[in-house]
Amino acid sequence: MTTHSAHTYRINDRVTLIAPPAGDGALAAGDLGTVAEIHGDPPAPQVAADQPAASLEPPAPEAQHPIYADIVQPGTDPIRLDVIWDRGGRTSVSADQVEPFVALGRFTRATVAVSAAAARRGQQVAHLWIAENIGDFAPHPGARYERRRHITREARRLLGSIAIGQRSLLDRLPTVGDLTGLDTRVQEPAWYEAAVGDRGPAWRLLTDDRRDALRHVYSRSFDEALRDRVIDLCRVLAGPTGDDRDLAHLDPAGLTAGGTAVFSHRWHLLDPDLPHDAPTGDGDGDFGALARYAEGYVGVLLEETVEGTVFDCDRTTAEAIVASQQARRAHARERIAVTGLDSAAADDAVERWAAGMFWDDDVIVIDERVRSGDYTAVRRIHPDGDGRYRMPDWGWYPVDPYACDRIHGPLPAPSGGPGWVPLQHVPGVRLADDRLRARPLMLAHLREDSLSVLGLEYAGEPVAVLDAGEEVTVTFLGPDFSEHDLRGYAAESTFDGTPLTAGQLLQTLVTDAETAALIAEMTTRSITLARYLDAGGLHLLTSIAVWPAPRTTAAALNLGRQLTAAAELNDPDFTDDRTGRWELWTGTGWLDVTPYLDDTDTGSTSVFTGWLTQPLSEIPPLQAPQTLSRDRLVDLAADHGVLLPRDGDLPALAARIVTVLHLGEIR
Incomplete structure (x- = not known):
């Protein structure tokens, strides 16, 4: 022709x-x-x-x-x-x-659209075929991870057959012809209209030759995408790490603070149309048998929030997260550019869609100024003493590691790996786990004859009483947890990577508990706490109460500039070394509110006028919490039918009342 x-x-x-x-x-x-x-x-x-x-x-x-x-x-x-x-x-x-x-005709545009639609459909069918034939929906007896091992073996068997040229299993893959009559998306002309829309000629206007050509395009693109995705999924099921390591210990079910898991996000879903957060039906709390994630990140769970979970990770994993965010923005920029927007408008659209994320030496900078509509919204994530980064609360959640095509970060061995957890209010300290905590026995008014008395709990049970005077002394309540156990726990905990002594461990536990109690009282009065740390983020230099507590991120960042400016005025030496940072307690964690200095800064902080929404105000005096007087302790015991001498040693009295009345749960 x-x-x-x-x-x-x-x-x-x-x-x-x-x-x-x-x-x-x-x-x-x-x-x-x-x-x-x-x-x-x-x-x-x-x-x-x-x-x-x-x-x-x-x-x-x-x-x-x-x-x-x-x-x-x-x-x-x-x-x-x-x-x-x-x-x-x-x-x-x-x-x-x-x-x-570059000069696509309507038929060519239709052909490209049909090919893309068929490929998407083929990938979806691949997920279903894998799930029903060798995946979680296949009839595998046994416990969850026994089934998982069986799935892994089946996936490896299929890959081995392909490698030696045995394609009998692949020949069983469904074709477009198998789906005809079962799925309206592949019935003519529904599949064509769904794929092309108004980008090409109507089906009724096409010649028989062009209809045959489009059927061939759909069939071939479907088959190729289905086959390629099945092979990819088998490789993943055989182990996302590329080897045969068992990842059962990273099961997200039952994950608690301090546990290591693989975290991902909805934006990493390979097919958002497939179910990804519904249980599989066997009651084991799985995140969805069909969910597939392009990326997963190894981290340690710190806490759960309304948005999702908060975790920290090492530098390598943090670099992968930053690179992923940058790639998402670049991909969005390409998609927006083809709409015809000019460069400036396209850049602005990307900024409104997703926060900028980049490195400034060893600090992660998150730029949300355009997205939030507040040109002060720039925050920094510093590494802690162990070089780990607390990821922003963006809705991350733990996922099955076998559901990830790729996992970033070091995977711990089943019997090892970082099981420690950070103390929330003492920077640089990591405990062996989250089972040992100091708790205030009760809150009472400060009196001259009172001491700060706290209960030491292990796995939720009271094991000792702490006298938090000039030096912390401990009175153990029984043989279940002794000084030997305390020293062993301290040796497995660290400050800036160095093991703690028993005395250092007790002091950090007391400081964390006292700070938590102080914050709890302040919160009831709309007050929060700001602290200034040294350059390494390990040592607390000063802290102040802030009233009223900032209600937005923009207000918190503005407060950081005011704190920095106030310190510069009150301390002439402050301007000589501004490598420290201000952090503000937000209710769920500490937010770095240090003013960001960009590459064009000549030494002064970047201040955006017109956004001063939370000025510092006069702070009302606070009452010291977590104190217990001798008389109050004796009266409390008498209320419960226990008679204690009023001239006894206070820690001993506290130990006795905790033992008899199990008051370790009193806050």
Whole structure:
């Protein structure tokens, strides 16, 4: 056939195949390729009689000569193009069998859309086929991770069969013909209309040849996507780490603070249309048998919030998270650019869609100024003493590691790995686990004859009483937890990577409990706490009460600038070393509110006027909590029928009343 169009071709031009060569099953309409060679000369174009004679001469044939496909005359040999196809191979085609990729016709756009829709459908069917044949929906007896091991073996068997050329299992994969009549999305013309919409000609207007070409495109794209995704999923089920390590110990079910898990986010779902947060039906709390995540990140659970979970991770994992956020933004920028928005508008749209995230030396900077509508919303995430980063509360959640195509970060061995947890209010300290805690026995008014008395709990049971005077002393309540146990626990806990002594451990537990009690009392009065740490984030230099507590991130960041400015005025030496940082308690964690200095800063903090919404105010005096007087303790015991001497040693009295009345749960 001859196409009458104004398309021109040069070597290295991108073209789209619109009419596959007869007998070539490897090519289909919609395939993309690059022109490698051009064969044949175009005839001289017809021109007006008054045009200069020189223009009537055909141009000399050369490699870079434009080819006019629309002037091929009947009876002449068509211009032929040697095209290197993106899917592989090189074929000679007539110029009227292709069209420029940059000048897509309606049929070509329809072909591309059909191919993309078929590929998406093939990937969805691949997930279902895997789940029903070798995955979580297949009939596997036994406990959850016994089934998982069986799934892993089946996936490896399939991959091994493919490697040696045995394709019997792949031949059982469903085809478009198998789905016809079972799924309206592959019934004509529904599948065509759903894929193309108004981007191409109506199905009723297509010739039989073009309908056949589109059916072939759909079928081939579906089959290829299905087969490729099945192979990919088998590789993943065989182990996302690329080896045969058992990841059962990273099961998200029953995960508690301090436990290591693999975390991901909804934006990493490979197919958001598939169920991803519903139980599998066996009551084990799985996150969905069909859920697949492109990325997962190894981290330690710190806490659960309304938005999701908060975890920390090492530098390598943090780099992967930052890179992923940058890639998401870049991909969004490409999608927005094709809509025709100018560069500035496209950049602004991306900023409104997702926060910027980048590195400033060893600090993660999160820029949410445009997204929040507040041009002060820039925060920094510093590494702690162990070089770990607390990820922002963006709705992360723990997932089955086998559901991730790729896992970033060091995977702990089943019997080891970081099982420690940070103390919330003492920077740089990591405990062996979350079972040992100091709790105030009760809150009472401060009196001259009172001491700060706290209960020491292990796994929720009272094991000792702490006298938090100038030095912390301990009175153990029984043999279940002794000084030997305390020293062993301290040796497994660290400050800035160095094991703690028993005395240091007790002091940090008391400080954490006292700070928590202070914050709890302050919260009832709309007050919060701000603290200033040294450059390493390990040592508390000062802290102040802030009233009223900032209600937004923008107000908190503005408060950080005010705190910095106040420190500069009150301490002349402060301007010589501004490497420390201000942090503010937000109710769930400590937020770094230090003013951000960008690359163009000459030494002064970046202050955006007009956003001062939370000025510092006069702070009302606070009453010291977690104190217990001797008389109050004796009266409390008497109320419960226990008589104690009023002249006894206070820690001993506290130990006795805790033992008899089990008052360790009193707050």
